[in-house]
Amino acid sequence: MRLRRRRAVAESEAWDDLPQAEPEQEVLDAGDETGWQTSTAGLSGAARLTRIGAWILIASGPLLGITSLLGSPTQAQSAPVTAPTAQTASDTGPSGFAQLYVVAYIEAGQGSEGSLRPYFSGSVTLTNTPGTRSATRTVAVTSREVQPGYWAVTVAARIAQKDAKGAYVDAGLRYYQVPVQALGPASAGGSNRNDESTLGYTATALPAQVAAPASLTASALGYGTNRGSNPADPATQTITGFLNAYLAGKGGLDRYTSPGVSLQSVTPAPYSGIEVTDVADDSANASNTAVPSDGAVRQALATVNAKDASGATYPLTYALTLRSRGGRWEIASLSAAPVLQRGSNPALVAPSPDSDSTDSTGTPSPSPSPSAS
Known part of the structure; x- marks a missing residue:
């Protein structure tokens, strides 16, 4: 027992820069030692080594970081720079x-x-x-x-x-x-x-x-079938009812529009009534007035005479999209412009005299106007 204590003291003096370890309270005999066993002095040495290793890691951190960056197979990419949006000048x-x-x-x-x-x-x-x-x-x-x-x-x-x-x-x-x-x-x-x-x-x-700008002949429109103004045609009936509600305030629009379609009538109503004078569409069969199964879509161009309170009539044209549902046609949309025939392009017309030129009598010649197809 004394020999072991002397040996412990000698080991503690070898680590004179560290605090003295407290004497062991119980020392196992060599025959009883099993598993991972160490002495208090051994732990003190391990602590010192651990501390030194930690300082080495801290000091080498930047170097390791640079090495990792340079050695990375994929270079770090910066966030994409958004180019400034070019401003378009307004005329x-x-x-x-x-x-x-x-x-x-x-x-x-x-x-x-x-x-x-x-x-x-x-x-x-x-x-x-x-x-x-x-x-x-x-x-x-x-x-x-x-x-x-x-x-x-x-x-x-x-x-x-x-x-x-x-x-x-x-x-x-x-x-x-x-x-x-x-x-x-x-x-x-x-x-x-x-x-x-x-x-x-x-x-x-x-x-x-x-000189006046050149006039154009417009592209052909995409309504190849002329249906006339047959009052028995379900498509014409829907168009007539819708435009009477839209322009003359006769009834609500909902009864003529597809579910989910939101349109506002012209208010106050500028006309007392409308009469459909012609309907053209893309049905390819003017004689067939049967309403197809639900979901069929048809493009239509309706020309109407709108009558005001004084009795004067004015022609108007409306581009409409029709959709079938429940055996009748409904208005799916009021289009912003008529559909153009695919592949048809506008063409320049022959130059006309300038509007301010005069003939031999000094009378101004007529003003040029674009030609309609």
């Missing part, structure tokens, strides 16, 4: 400015050149009598951004001109191209895309009178 401001400028230009004359100053700062000399012409209506028909903040706007103007008796007569449509420079953000047509603090417009020259 609303330049087009409105061009229309105001054209009105002022048409009505100005000798002595009233100052009325153009808000639009054009260049020198202007007019010789016509002011007020001999008037713009009764204007509309911007084309606009093109020549370069950022610089626009070419074409304005159509309906002209009234004084005759020899001083009365205004219609002089037809005339077209003017106006160069407009805009300062401000993209929403105002300017070149300073993100600058909301400044806004302004100016014309860089006087208007240039130009």
Whole structure:
């Protein structure tokens, strides 16, 4: 027993930098030792080694992290950078400015050149009598951004001109191209895309009178079957009832629409009644008026005469989608535009004389109008 205590003291002195371990309270005989056994002194040495190992791990942490990053088979990828959305310049401001400028230009004359100053700062000399012409209506028909903040706007103007008796007569449509420079953000047509603090417009020259835009022959429509206005046709009956409710306030729309379809009638009702004058559709069989099984869809184009309170009638056209249910047709949608025939394209028509040209008698020629197919 004494020998063992001396041996324990000697081992504790060997670790003089650590606190003395408390004497063992019970020491097992060599024959009784089983499993994982160690002495208190052995535990003290293990603790020291554990502490040293921990400090080594802490010190080598950054190095291990760098090694792991460089040795990784898949390089870490940063989050994708979202490219800024390109702002599209609006032509609303330049087009409105061009229309105001054209009105002022048409009505100005000798002595009233100052009325153009808000639009054009260049020198202007007019010789016509002011007020001999008037713009009764204007509309911007084309606009093109020549370069950022610089626009070419074409304005159509309906002209009234004084005759020899001083009365205004219609002089037809005339077209003017106006160069407009805009300062401000993209929403105002300017070149300073993100600058909301400044806004302004100016014309860089006087208007240039130009030819009318080309007219088009429209594409063919996708309604190959003409059904006429047969009042016994279930499709015509649904269309008639629906449009009477929609335009004349006769009954509710729900009785004519498919479940889940939400439409609002025109209020106040502008007409006292409507009469269907023609229906065309894509059924491919005008003589067959039987309603197909539930879920069948048909595209229809209805032309109607709408009568107002005075008895005057006005033709209107409506593109409709019909759906069958329970042995009758219902309105599935009121389309925004008629369906075009697949593969059909618009075509340019032959040029017509400019609306402001005159014949040998000095009478203005008729205004050009788009041709209808």
